[in-house]
Amino acid sequence: MLKITREQMDDFRQRSVRGFQERMVAHLGERFPLLSAALGGQGVTAMIEKGLGSAALHGIVKEKDVCRLIELLCLVRDVKEGEPGWMTQVLDLATPANISARLEQLGAMASERLAQAPEEEADPAQKEAAAALSSGEAPPFDERAGVEDPVTPCPAAPGRSG
Template identity: 30%
Template sequence: MLKFVKQQMSQLAEAGARDFQATMVRRLSEQLPSIAGMNGAELLGKVKAGIERAAAHQITSEKDVSRFLELAAVLGDQFDVDPKLTWAAELLAKVNSKNATEVMDRLCEEAAAQDSGDGEKSPAQTKATPAADEEFSNRAQVGDPIGRCPRAIARRLYMFSS
């Protein structure tokens, strides 16, 4: 049986978080022209800060955090506390661990309905490509080294390991 010690699990978690951060830096710089001019270190700092802000709102799945970061890039890094965007703060106040995806869906819908005025489309206004949708999971948490095995697969693995 394969066993991991806590140090190995934390190293795997750190590697997973770094991979997610690098992917988000790449995606944001490709998708948003206003971000393309930033240097990598500055954008990485914004991504890390955005991940922490999302976690403070109990938004932790990769897919939801990626949408939170995209909204932060378009609406402003502090969009969740911006007095001009009270609708965002009101929606984020309703987030809990069970409804984070629904709240993020609603947040993206509201952002799409808002007229940004700067000519740049929000992530909700541009139809995401299927590949981008499949890039992140709602089940995997940012920095989780190992996702849960679906029950049917876990049962089969248990049968073969006995």
């Protein structure tokens, strides 16, 4: 019988998170090139780590939802501070059943706040991020898989051979 130790599972989880982070860096570079250039490699990594911490705090585990949260944090773009209070208020009301809807609500709120800001305060990188988020394009991350899941679940039950 095959046994997997706790240490091995922890290693699988760490590798899974690192893989997500690498894919997230590439995703942000493609989706937000101005922002990625403005933040630099370390800034992008810090933004992703901040997003992972925020996701863990709010119980957000699906890759797709964590990706959306990180995109939103890029839009409001404050690497050093925690998430803005208005985001925290919405996320505190989220449940596993409605987290995707809450993240979309936050996207609308962030875009609205950016639109209301004086034109001279609007950063081109933030405008780019807002445009990318409002495009309605779905992030290329799994709906079912959690960021720390060492094994991605099958999309359907395997068929039985007869």
